[in-house]
Amino acid sequence: MTPTINTYNHFKDQLLASFRLAEDRMNGEAKTAFHGIRRAALDQFDRLGFPTLRHEEWKYSNVTALLKEDFDLDASSSLTANDLTQLEIPNLDGNILYFVNGRYRADLSRVVSPASEVELLSFADAQKAEPELIGDHFSRYADYQDNAFTALNTAFAQDGIVIRVPANTTVAQPVILRFVTDSREKNIVSQPRNLILVGRNAEVTVSESYRTLGDGAGFTNVVTEINLERDARMQYYKVQNDTEQSYHIGTTQVRQADSSHFYSATVTLNGNFVRNNLNIVLNGQHAEAFMYGLYMPNGKQHVDNHTLVDHAMPNSYSNELYKGILNDSGTGVFNGKIYVRPDAQKTNAYQSCKNVVLAPGASMNTKPQLEIYADDVKCSHGTTTGQLNDEALFYMQSRGIPKDEARTLLLYAFVQDVLSQIKIQPIREYLEGVVRQKLGE
Numbered sequence: 001m002t003p004t005i006n007t008y009n010h011f012k013d014q015l016l017a018s019f020r021l022a023e024d025r026m027n028g029e030a031k032t033a034f035h036g037i038r039r040a041a042l043d044q045f046d047r048l049g050f051p052t053l054r055h056e057e058w059k060y061s062n063v064t065a066l067l068k069e070d071f072d073l074d075a076s077s078s079l080t081a082n083d084l085t086q087l088e089i090p091n092l093d094g095n096i097l098y099f100v101n102g103r104y105r106a107d108l109s110r111v112v113s114p115a116s117e118v119e120l121l122s123f124a125d126a127q128k129a130e131p132e133l134i135g136d137h138f139s140r141y142a143d144y145q146d147n148a149f150t151a152l153n154t155a156f157a158q159d160g161i162v163i164r165v166p167a168n169t170t171v172a173q174p175v176i177l178r179f180v181t182d183s184r185e186k187n188i189v190s191q192p193r194n195l196i197l198v199g200r201n202a203e204v205t206v207s208e209s210y211r212t213l214g215d216g217a218g219f220t221n222v223v224t225e226i227n228l229e230r231d232a233r234m235q236y237y238k239v240q241n242d243t244e245q246s247y248h249i250g251t252t253q254v255r256q257a258d259s260s261h262f263y264s265a266t267v268t269l270n271g272n273f274v275r276n277n278l279n280i281v282l283n284g285q286h287a288e289a290f291m292y293g294l295y296m297p298n299g300k301q302h303v304d305n306h307t308l309v310d311h312a313m314p315n316s317y318s319n320e321l322y323k324g325i326l327n328d329s330g331t332g333v334f335n336g337k338i339y340v341r342p343d344a345q346k347t348n349a350y351q352s353c354k355n356v357v358l359a360p361g362a363s364m365n366t367k368p369q370l371e372i373y374a375d376d377v378k379c380s381h382g383t384t385t386g387q388l389n390d391e392a393l394f395y396m397q398s399r400g401i402p403k404d405e406a407r408t409l410l411l412y413a414f415v416q417d418v419l420s421q422i423k424i425q426p427i428r429e430y431l432e433g434v435v436r437q438k439l440g441e
Contacts, residue, residue: 041139042155081108102190104161118169123159152191163197182213200230202233205235238252243270247273247274249277250276253279270438271303289319292320296326305336322352322418323417325358341374345377356411393407
């Protein structure tokens, strides 16, 4: 079903009116360069409008249900530490920062790393304390010209996290960002904006997780901009285990300099509608990027993973592996593009997407792409979608393993290629437990 003009206008007009009302109350702040970017992004969002199925990048992902929800743009919440106990991960240590409805909650957070290792500022505080830093990096990497949701986030960017790692520094403890939507009383929109800057020869591990409390609808529209300087190293995990009433659209934009190393894993276990955009620009020689993904839609869940790896310089390397298990009436989308520019000789780029469909009502749409303008490269892509191996299932049953248990073991082995890449042990063990539970349903 194609969204009606009235559906679009209701939510869109609500957003435009909210921005302009807030702008009228800003006084001198409305004249700053930062707000100038926000206003330009709002104008672009107004021109673009929400995407429809006629947009090539959204042909398999219909946002109709999202636009029909009646959201409250007020991000206030009465959530307390006691409310978070049900979301805790056992034995999880590190810098744990909570964001409730997109707002940083210092009272719920714990910072253990010294300031000499890593600077952690809320995006709202960074605007006041370090406006030059925000001016140098805000909206420099994530382009909003052709993406309505990135434009919308840029226009409403108010809070989130700024992480800055000085040169020649290793952050010993991971930085764990926990985004919680409190929809116990009303439907909530949150739009966190994150900026991660890793200095030369520095190293950090960052994890993002997304959860919702309550029976109301939650819509999270998040943008994370990451800049890795020369020889920088980063491990980045994104975990979504949300509710059947949640909508998530996220864009992670990465820029890598010479000899930098970026390692990511995106795991989507639950959520009504999920769209993950992971865009990486290898803007330096000998830069390396590794991308792993796992998605398990069931019921009527929809998960869309869009990746773009832009090899802009010679001698760079990328490797991508995404896996999906689809059940009931769940739908999945994988659109992965490798782009090799004319000067990017000696590029090595590999992409693979493998899927298991467990029910006749489930569906998977894949679109691997290679766009190569250099002649001395090694690039490949491939995708497979099928059912469980009947021979392997029969063999396990012949050895006395019950059919349901054999099925679960085969599927669990299938996902281990991705889960094993998560190096924060408590998070990996938590995910393995959720996966086992979901496979047993």
